[in-house]
Amino acid sequence: MMAGSSARYDLESAAQSALFRLAAEYNQRAAGRLIHALQRRHASGVYGGDYEHKSIWDELCHDAQSGPHFHDHDPWDSILEALLQKEVERLTAAEFEALWLAAIPDVDDLTTALRDAGVIKEEFRSALLQRAGERNLERFEVW
Template identity: 60%
Template structure:
């Protein structure tokens, strides 16, 4: 049996490349977010939400804030996360940075010559972190006083 030949016209290479960029960017962002989660899990809870919850780590409290907040000025969490986000941004390889930046859909006239803005990439990682926190089940941390 003879296989049919496929010509370049049969492929939507730009469309496939765009899909691949978005998929890869999502993987990079989630990997970076998981590393931040790992760091936040190693910081003891502050107790800012009182005795109603038995949170063990700053990650638990961050998830609570994302799901039930805002309870506090967002600057408190921004200050806490800034160094962690910065470290993750610096950890990205040049290719990972580029993929996440491209997937952020920057509003530029020319993708080839536009400056790569780290704030765009860090914002994408922050969004991934918020998404993970917003979907975490926190029911086991509630303290029921009868």
Template identity: 85%
Template sequence: MMAASSARYGLENAALSALVRLAAEYNQRAAGRIVHALQRQHASGVFGGDYDHKSLWDELCHDAQNGPHFEDDEPWDSILAPLLQKEVERLTAAEFEVLWLAAIPDVDDLATAFRDAGVIKEEFRSALLQRAGERNLERFEVW
């Protein structure tokens, strides 16, 4: 009986570890697609002539590293919301469940807990902002 218990414990830990790694991969893929979309949108010019930003991605990176520059996140929310929604809509039901399970806080009953897409969007946004915060922006400084 002891061997079966140890094997079960190992399987549960391995499954949880795999779930977390898979979710991290999906988060990074979604972030990559959002970066790609932002790179194709011209910069708004919100930071003026002190920087040579070419795209919204450049500006988001600048804001992530030097901001926030706005009193609230509304300007970025309005830009990112449709991109995050598109990424959630790409997911199959199984992918959605995996990402939700990896991201949820403790709940009383997993079987009846509401599967909130907002939790997944926040994970995608977090991966995106991590990339934005790590990007080297020296080439955009004009002065």
């Protein structure tokens, strides 16, 4: 033991912190890939001529910032589900486990808890919607 060193390194706390940072980084990378995919899809025109949206990404940003506009059926669900599933399928088993562990709420027993991909999809979706909410959309408004 080193003299003057009274602080003990807490491996569990450090590992948990690293896991959360890794998950946040991966969620942002997934959001970037989702944005790229949405930018490549032409706008649906769901908002009419009031806005000059060029892509589905533009429309999703609009909805995130001034919506939601849809009550019965959210068209974003059907568009995003396939993209989110593709992102989950890209994960290795170790990446899946790490992201799931970082995202799950409290469970009674980690060894028997269901590894639900929906939890990871929701984290990816949250990261995507956060970026959609932060985007400047002034250039799309028609006045």
